[in-house]
Amino acid sequence: MSETAPSCCGGSATGSGCCGGPAAALPALVKAAYLDGDVTTLVGPVPRVRTSLVASDRRGTIKARLGVGRMQYRVAPGLYAVGEPGASAPVLVTANYKLSFDALRRELSGRHAWLLVLDTKGINVWCAAGKGTFGTDELVQRIAAVGLDQVVRHRTLILPQLGAPGITAHEVKARSGFRVEYGPVRAADLPAYLDNHHQATAAMRRVQFNITDRAIVVPVEVANGLKPALLLAAAFLVLGGLARDGYAVSRMLGTGLFAAGGIMGAFLLGAVVGPLLLPWLPGRAFALKGALLGAAGVAVWIARAGFGVSMGDWLSLSAWGLLVPSITSFVLMNFTGASTFTSLSGVMREMRFAVPLQAVAGILGVGLWVAALLFGAGRSV
Amino acid sequence: MRYLETVVTLTYEPSRCTGCQMCVKVCPHAVFDFADKRAVLADRGACMECGACARNCEAQAIQVRAGVGCAAAIITGALTGTEPSCGCSSEGGCC
Structure with missing residues (x-):
């Protein structure tokens, strides 16, 4: 069934050397429907994302769900802003599969936050964590590449719980200084999680398959x-x-x-x-x-x-x-x-x-x- | 829904547990519970071997052969001689 070129997705834990070298430190400031200007930071302009989906996002979702161009449905890895985040705004980490990115940003309307998008080659958080591309190495390198320590004063990252199979939290802390906090499984539970002193209920931690x-x-x-x-x-x-x-x-x-x-x-x-x-x-x-x-x-x-x-x-x-x-x-x-x-x-x-x-x-x-x-x-x- | 429970490879050594509760937080199937300052293996049979708990256990109290429970990945792995890995196996043009 495979039509892929060999050597690409054979489970390389480091995820390096796959898709034409490392991505730029900051996402290209291209005009995309999900972007809305940028915010100024010590490390330069950071693109701001919209928290509502538009027609082109919905068309993209339908196509991806039908399997059309699903592997190419991605956003540039790097740092993004939601609202007017300051040095104490929370940092939320996600994958560069656009469906993951959309699921996250649509839950954040009216909030101020930073989004750190990892290069998972367009794969969702859970599968990428299983492959190791949503992984400790990529996270630590991405933190350094975007200069996150200069953007925020705190040292906490909120990761989706399903990123945990790829991430070793204590190693991230040792290598980057940032403490990993695992949020809920579903982005839809993120507002409740953020409003509840970053406590997830037992139900928020369970994966369903209804x-x-x-x-x-x-x-x-x-x-x-x-x-x-x-x-x-x-x-x-x-x-x-x-x-x-x-x-x-x-x-x-x-x-x-x-x-x-x-x-x-x-x-x-x-x-x-x-x-x-x-x-x-x-x-x-x-x-x-x-x-x-x-x-x-x-x-x-x-x-x-x-x-x-x-x-x-x-x-x-x-x-x-x-x-x-x-x-x-x-x-x-x-x-x-x-x-x-x-x-x-x-x-x-x-x-x-x-x-x-x-x-x-x-x-x-x-x-x-x-x-x-x-x-x-x-x-x- | 429950899957084949007897073949699960998860092992847990309570004596090493430091009570950080990381395993309780990362498990998507509530395999671990927390009681008396330690993690408890509450539902071993529900383990899907994603490996999140073992990877995030600093005390190395948990071991599991982690991998993807995906027949297509196992077939691809068997045909190409690599570890089973999912994601790009059947869609073409990963990169």
Whole structure:
């Protein structure tokens, strides 16, 4: 699935040497819709950001959520101002993924603060922390690069809690003099946190994954999986014209088109329905949840439309009984990456069982389906 | 929602704890609680191995094999021979 150049995002903890050298100390003062003049500081002008989103921000959000240009949706790293911050205004640290930046600034209307934007290569805080780009080295270097010690008198940074997997707070303190304070998980809780003497409630520290959260990440899952799914569907479409007595385009448009639809249906079952129904699908392993969902999908299809299908055509029925669950299982297994609660050890455990089974079921399914084309009784599905 | 709990690699040595509560603050799944001036492992099975607690424990009382619980990253890592890492794996043109 990867189209990326090698060596770039292979998990380099330092994050150096990736995207054309270090960014400038201060963000370029380009005219962007989210900027609103600048404020004067000892280290020179610092761009001020708006705290309300405009139409172009919203269009950008929609595009990123659909997976369009998502990796390029970034702001320049560096220091920004909110309102008229002075030497005692709080410093809030975030990533240079524009959705992260927008989520933060829109919560700060009527406040005075500094925003320190780290160069996370356009990745959100949590994922960047996992990769180490939202990390101790980058934070310490960015503090020095913008001259933060001359901009503020205090020595406290407020980081999003989900930055913690990449940051070692005591090391930041030792290397920069700044004390790291972990704020709430969600930017939306930041006003309450700031107003409550920088105390987060237990709820503010918990990550959720409710149906709305899951629905938001579904379009990107679909966009990521669409190309391989379409290729697989196209292969079934073309193969569908095969039969004992040769190849026929009419059969391709019948059996082949039906099969391509089946493949795409299985993909969407795993990429859309699976994530939405996640807590209600039996089991804990995503691969198991996906396989059961696929099996249920086949059962429903047979029950509804299947009496039009000859039950005697057991070859193609068993083919689909294997193909659909193997696809939904694989697709939903890949949703572990979008979820907020799966561990590396857990995913490796489930993959050890699931991937061989998915492969065997998939290969057997294809074999049975082709056999049904060649030797099936009457019309094949 | 709960995930596979028995394979979690998190370990905690209470005797080393200095009571700074950093682990309680950084954990997104309330794995740690605080009682009697020390952190308590309250819900080990909810651990997603993000590594935030171990990284921020100055007393080194916590250990975990940190990583991303992401099948696509594990597949990419297996194919390229690198550690599983998420982010750019399936979208092209990271830089």
